[in-house]
Amino acid sequence: MPIAFETPDQPDVHTLIAELDAYLYALYPAESVYALDIRSLLQANVRFAVARDSDGAAIGCAAVLLTPEYGEIKRMYVRPAARGTGAASQLIGLLEQTAVSAACPEMVLEAGPAQPEALAFYTRSGFQRCGPYGDYPDDPHSVFMRKPLGKIA
16 A cells, blocks of 8 residues: 655645544534645645545555654544554554654654543554644643654664
């Protein structure tokens, strides 16, 4: 399954992000959804990855926001029909490699408590719960996680 950094400003990626937004807004109040829009995903310190199936259709995406303090996972989504294929693991692996290359000491993320599958995946991927970071408020609709990064050979 091809996974590569691409621009998020593509029609099939817009569709993926719209699916993710619909899912998140069905679970959480709008003020508790801390999503980056397409314009924000186009910033120089953001890398946006897309997973595609054998026909070239976009089936998943994820971004990493690179800062000196951390690499933050944003917009992680794999279509339900493509879950269990390894797409999420490959996406997160690519983001972690990019954060290591950018000298980020750790990866962080914010997800919601109504997403137990995602939280279990992040835990299996080495993330541990932590308190809010950056400008995030202490929101009952948020679960914060972190993972220290070492050098990837």
